[in-house]
Structures are given as structure tokens and as C-alpha cells.
Amino acid sequence: MESAHEPPSPPMTATLAPDERRGEHPRPARPSRAFRWAARFIALAILAVAALMFLGLAGLGDLVSVGGDDSIHEQYHSLDRHATQKVAIILVEGAILDGDGFVKKQIDKIRKDDDVKAVVLRVNSPGGTVTASDYLYHHLTRLTAERKLPLVVSMGGIAASGGYYVSMAVGDTPESIFAEPTTWTGSIGVVIPHYNVAGLMEQWNVEEDSIKSHRLKQMGSPTRPMTEEERQIFQALVNDSFDRFKQIVKAGRPAFRNDEQALTKVATGQVFTTRQALDNGLVDKEGFIEEAIERAIALAGLDKDKTKAVKYKRSGGLVDLFLSTAHSRSTPPSGVSQLAAILELTAPRAYYLCTWLPPLAVGGED
Numbered sequence: 621m622e623s624a625h626e627p628p629s630p631p632m633t634a635t636l637a638p639d640e641r642r643g644e645h646p647r648p649a650r651p652s653r654a655f656r657w658a659a660r661f662i663a664l665a666i667l668a669v670a671a672l673m674f675l676g677l678a679g680l681g682d683l684v685s686v687g688g689d690d691s692i693h694e695q696y697h698s699l700d701r702h703a704t705q706k707v708a709i710i711l712v713e714g715a716i717l718d719g720d721g722f723v724k725k726q727i728d729k730i731r732k733d734d735d736v737k738a739v740v741l742r743v744n745s746p747g748g749t750v751t752a753s754d755y756l757y758h759h760l761t762r763l764t765a766e767r768k769l770p771l772v773v774s775m776g777g778i779a780a781s782g783g784y785y786v787s788m789a790v791g792d793t794p795e796s797i798f799a800e801p802t803t804w805t806g807s808i809g810v811v812i813p814h815y816n817v818a819g820l821m822e823q824w825n826v827e828e829d830s831i832k833s834h835r836l837k838q839m840g841s842p843t844r845p846m847t848e849e850e851r852q853i854f855q856a857l858v859n860d861s862f863d864r865f866k867q868i869v870k871a872g873r874p875a876f877r878n879d880e881q882a883l884t885k886v887a888t889g890q891v892f893t894t895r896q897a898l899d900n901g902l903v904d905k906e907g908f909i910e911e912a913i914e915r916a917i918a919l920a921g922l923d924k925d926k927t928k929a930v931k932y933k934r935s936g937g938l939v940d941l942f943l944s945t946a947h948s949r950s951t952p953p954s955g956v957s958q959l960a961a962i963l964e965l966t967a968p969r970a971y972y973l974c975t976w977l978p979p980l981a982v983g984g985e986d
Contacts (some may be wrong), residue, residue, distance in 0.1 A: 691725075691934070692722075692725045692726060692728075692729050692932050692933075692934065693932065693933050694729075694930050694931075694932055695930060695931050695932065695933050696928065696929075696930060697709055697928075697929040697930055697931045698910070698913065698928070698929045699913070699924065699927055699928045699929050700925060700926060700927060700928050701928055702928075703926050703927050703928040704735050705735060705737050705922055705923075705926060705927045705928070706733070706735050706736045706737065706927070706928055706929070706930050707736075707737065707738045707739070707740060707913050707916050707917060707920075707922075707927060707928070707929045707930070708726075708730045708733070708736045708738070708739050708740070708929075708930055708931075708932075709739075709740045709742050709774075709909070709913075709929060709930065709931040709932075710723065710726045710727065710730070710739060710740070710741050710742065710760075710932075711723070711726065711742050711744075711931060711932070712741065712742065712743045712744070712745050712756070712783065712786055713742075713744050713745060713776075714744075714745060715745065715746060715747070715748045716745055716747060716748025716749065716752045716753050716756065716782045716783070716786070717748045717749055717752055718752055719751065719752040719753075719754075719755030719756050719759075720755070722934045723756050724755075724756065724759060725932075725934075726932045727756075727759050727760065727763050729932060730763060730767075730769075731763055731766070731767065736767075736769065737769065737920045737922055737927075738769055738770045738771070738772070738916035738917065738919060738920040738922070739763070739764065739769050739770070739771045739772070739916065740771075740772050740773075740774055740909065740912045740913055740916050740929070741760065741771060741772070741773045741774070741786070741787065741789065741790075742774045742776065742909060742912075742931075743773060743774070743775050743776065743779040743783045743784075743786065743787055744775075744776030744777055744778060744779065744783075745778065745779060745780075745782065745783035745786075746778050746780050746781060746782075746783060746807075747780055747781030747782030747783050747784075747785070747807065747971065747972045748782045748971065748972065749782070749971055749972070750782075750810065750861050750971065750972055752782070753781075753782035753785045753786055753972045754785070754864070754868075756786050757785060757786050757788065757789055757868065760786060760789035761789050761791065764789065764791070769920075770793060770796075770916055770919035770920050771789055771790050771791075771793065771796070771916075772790065772793070772796050772797075772798065772912045772913075772915045772916040772919065773787045773789075773790055773796060773797045773798065773912065774798050774907075774908070774909040774911075774912035774913075775787070775797070775798065775799040775800060775803045775805055775903070776800065776803065777800075777802065777803065777804070778803065778804045778805070779799070779803060779804075779805045780804060780805055780806060780807035780891055781807040781808070781809065781971070781972040782971070782972035783805075784805055784806060784807065784808060784869075784902070785865060785868055785972050787872065788868045788869055788871055788872025788873070789872065790872050791871060791872060792874055793919065794904070795904045795905060795915060796904060796915070796919075797872075797902075797903045797904045797905070798903070798904065798905045798906070798907040798908070798909075798911055798912040798915070799894040799897060799898075799903040799905075799906060799907075800894065800906070800907070800908055801894055801906060802893075802894070803893070803894045803897075803903075804891045804892070804893065805891070805892055805894070805897050805902060805903065806886060806890055806891050806892040806897060806900075806902055807889055807890065807891050808865055808866070808869060808886060808887040808888070808889065809862065809865070809887065809888065809889030809972075810858045810861045810862045810865065810971070810972060811858070811889075811971050812840075812854050812857065812858055812971070813971070814840055814842065814846060814854075815842045816842055816844070816845055816846070817842045817843065818842075818843060818844050818845055821843060828841070828843035828844060836849070836850065836853070839853060839854070840854065861972075862887075865887070865972060866883060866887055869883065869887070870883070873901060873902070875901050876901070882900075882901065885900070886900045886901075886902060894906055913929050
């Protein structure tokens, strides 16, 4: 209650913003600079995806392809960029572990391209599994036979074991295998890796006690020493694959067909330098990929000034890159896939491979 002697308090008034004093609604807070930039980025990303989808619908698959054979794209390598006649370079790089991969896709793309008149097989591989190496050899020889294409080999840093095996796709073609001055090649042989960890298990007090249908069901197990019976069985498998390797070498090196002793001399698993390989008849010429391309042009009867050399890249378009990156970031390693990989590595397998390491240490793609 107010005192009679005190003046009345002045009425309380709210402080109005200028917009409110003019009868206008207050303006919303201005977005921060970071928010505006984020919004612009999202808008541009949406436009980019829409443009990629439009290009895909327009048939420009080279830019927006997602998987499949269309993910193998042609690239200019050398000679006349505007020529229509082509020498196609097939790349065989790294360990050959899966025949139905990048190399096979290159072969399939060439098979459908009538402008390809010759092939250069560029090999830079220490080899791989027997089956994958033979699979690629089969499809290379089938390609050249069906399309009547001359094939020339250009060896890179290493073209050994399975890498040498696929090089034999040249067949009877003379002067068809070129090795660089520092190439290592040869390693004609077969290996089934086996490691005995029984002593280590004994130290750790671990006992192998599997239930099996027959004593040979687990032959080659690293948990116990290999028996003589098992060793003979594995040796027979190696010998059979080795015999096939030597037959393939005879198909690609005619000089060995009637000289078994010369073939036996080089088929020891040894790796040879280019000079040694020349002396032993494993390669024809010392030279780089340019010399191999020139030889392919000559064999095909082409005009060098009206021919271009092309190669193929394995990555897809921009959508492929975006999807694969997003998948790798969002998908953790699968326990099932890891188990499958472990089981795959522990299976006894024969290799045309230039290494003493177990398969686990061998990386690369076909």
C-alpha cells in the first residue's frame, strides 16, 4: 500500500525495438556465416548428384558408371591420340589370386572393341595361384585366336612364375617377349606352402583333437608333422601342376619343344635377370613397353602414324568413388568375411608364385 506522502510510481513501459515501434514484426536472427556456407555446400552437392544422374540417363556411362564391365575405362597411352586403330595394353599387376577380376574385364572389353588390332600384355607380377594363372592364360589365348590379334609381352620389374605362365600366351609369335634391363623373370615351378607349428603348440600346452572321417581329411594341417603318405600325395599334386607349367612354356617358347634338357635346366624355380633370361631362351628382346608396342604394330601390319596405344583403368566414375568411400567409412569389417578370409588362407593350395612367404603375406590384384 502506497504512503500518502510518497509520489506514485511511474507506470512501467517496455522498451520496444525500432521495428516494433513502427508496427513491424521483429526480424529473425541472421544465420551465422558457417551455417550459410554449409547450406551452400549442401545445395551444390545436390546439384552435382542431379547432374551425374542426368549424365547417366543421357548414356554417358564413362562418368557415372557403378560397377559391372562399364567400370573398365579406356585411357590414351601413346602415339596418335586421334587415331581409330588401337594397340590395347592389358595390365597384369600384383599377385594373380582371382582370375575373374580386372585382367579378365580388360580382356572382355577388348573382345568387344573391333578397333583393337593388336595387344601388348604388360606383366609386372610375381605370380599367384595355379588356377587363376591358368584361367587368365586360357582367356588370353582365346582372345587372340577368336579376334586373330597378335600379342606381344612387355615385362616390368618382375614377371615370374604365374607372371611368366600368362606371358606364354604369345604362342609361336617370333620376337614377342620383351624384358626391361632390370626385369626378373622365370621362377618356373610350383609350391604348396606348409608350416609345422606343432612344437609351438606343445610349448603352449595346446592339443589338436579334431574329429575327422579319414586320416587324410586334415592332411597338411600345421598342427602336427606331415606324414610321409601326405607328403607323397602333395608331391603328386605339385608334379602334375609342374608338368602342365612346362607344357605351357613349350607352347610359348618353341625352342624348348624339342629340347627337354634345356627346359629342365631353367625349370628349377630360379629367378633370372634379363641377360640370363636371354641367354637361356626365356625372353626374346631387351626393351621397354615402347618397343613392345612397335613390335605389335608391325605384327598387325598397322601404320604407326595412324595408330594409338590405349590402356584401361579399373576405377569407375565419380559415383563409384563416392559410393565406395561412403561404404568404406560406414561399414565396419564383417566378422563373417574375416572368418572366410582366414579359412581361405588355411586351405592347401598350389601356387605358381615367386616367394617363400605364406599366402597371407602376398598382396595384389589380378
